[in-house]
Amino acid sequence: MSNKEYQVLDIVNTLDKANAITKQHQVSKYRTYNLSNSTTYYYRCSQYRKYPLCQYEIQICVPSTNSTPINLTFKNARCHEYRNTTSRLSSPIRASVEKYVKYNLTQSHTKTILSMDYPNVSLPTSQLSNLIAYQWCNNHQYKADDLHATFVPYYSINNIHDIFVLFTTKKLISQTPLTTLLQVDATYKLTWNELPLLVFGSLDADRHFHPFAIALVSNDEDSICCKDLFNQLQLISTQENNRPFYINFIMADGAPGNLFNIFFIKE
Numbered sequence: 224m225s226n227k228e229y230q231v232l233d234i235v236n237t238l239d240k241a242n243a244i245t246k247q248h249q250v251s252k253y254r255t256y257n258l259s260n261s262t263t264y265y266y267r268c269s270q271y272r273k274y275p276l277c278q279y280e281i282q283i284c285v286p287s288t289n290s291t292p293i294n295l296t297f298k299n300a301r302c303h304e305y306r307n308t309t310s311r312l313s314s315p316i317r318a319s320v321e322k323y324v325k326y327n328l329t330q331s332h333t334k335t336i337l338s339m340d341y342p343n344v345s346l347p348t349s350q351l352s353n354l355i356a357y358q359w360c361n362n363h364q365y366k367a368d369d370l371h372a373t374f375v376p377y378y379s380i381n382n383i384h385d386i387f388v389l390f391t392t393k394k395l396i397s398q399t400p401l402t403t404l405l406q407v408d409a410t411y412k413l414t415w416n417e418l419p420l421l422v423f424g425s426l427d428a429d430r431h432f433h434p435f436a437i438a439l440v441s442n443d444e445d446s447i448c449c450k451d452l453f454n455q456l457q458l459i460s461t462q463e464n465n466r467p468f469y470i471n472f473i474m475a476d477g478a479p480g481n482l483f484n485i486f487f488i489k490e
Contacts, residue, residue, distance in 0.1 A: 229282055229296035241283050241293050248297075250281050261286045268301060273314075277302045312354060316341060320351070324358045349383060352416070356380050360388060370394040376462075377455040383416060384441050387451045391436035391459065398425070398433055399460045399468040406432070407452070407475040414439065421452060 235241050245252075250266035266281040268274065278299040285293050311317070319340060323333045330352060337346055360378040370393045378388040402425040409419045418441060424434035436456065440448040460468040 229298045232281065232295040232297045234292045234294055236292060238283075238285055238293060241285075241295055244295060245281055245283070248281060250279070259287075270303070273307055274303045274305065275307050276305050310350075312346075312350060313344070316344065316346075317354065317358075320354050321358050321362075324355060324362060330355055353380055353382060356386070356388070356415075363390075376459045377451070379451065383418075386418065386439065386441045387448055388439045389436055389452075389455050389459075390438070393463060395424075395435050396459055396463050399435055399456075400464050400466060401425075402427075403469055403471040405456075405468075405470050405473045405475075407473070421448075423452070423456070 251269040254265040256263040262285045264283040268277045268279045279301045360375045404425045407423040421438040
């Protein structure tokens with residue numbers, strides 16, 4: 224589609240009204256020009272990545288004097304006939320997954336319902352698993368006013384063989400300033416896709432274990448997983464307790480124990 228000259232869309236008196244119009248037209252700002260007598264804002268279709276042939280644009284020219292009206296102009300018609308190819312599941316399916324995750328449906332139930340809603344769409348198990356895990360993490364973001372709510376301060380989900388999801392609560396992580404001992408162990412019991420679950424915390428004087436957090440990982444002997452664990456534990460401890468987690472002793476098998484010297488012991 225050939226470009227056209229800008230045509231008048233509307234004339235308003237305030238920038239707030241102009242911004243309200245851009246929201247109605249589903250565009251996003253991508254450029255700003257500041258001149259001596261005016262400022263011009265350029266907007267394009269908010270779905271331009273999904274529809275690369277769509278060249279719809281809106282321009283807002285804001286004069287430097289408040290008494291002068293603000294002109295909104297546009298050019299090109301919307302073109303959503305061609306959709307960019309992508310390996311992701313479609314937006315309607317992702318929206319459905321978001322809804323079903325909020326309802327706490329299992330993966331098998333979610334896939335069954337999606338198969339009925341979208342009978343002609345292929346639903347690869349690995350892709351659906353990653354999307355469900357990703358959405359679950361998004362739904363469990365940080366809650367500043369809840370001491371006991373589980374939240375996910377960090378996650379990395381690429382595939383079933385490259386995953387790290389950290390779970391904790393404000394109450395659990397608040398215990399890190401009370402000790403310099405870190406104990407790390409892994410369990411394979413009752414975990415998603417039989418992945419190892421790292422449990423880490425510390426023992427008190429009576430040998431009672433106090434957990435700080437848990438992490439679902441792709442491989443408990445992987446140095447990258449251990450690096451993520453140590454780094455994120457330091458970050459979340461600093462964020463919640465205003466001080467890093469000072470560790471003098473660690474109890475761990477395999478890679479976590481070997482990596483202690485790398486991440487915590489300073490010359």
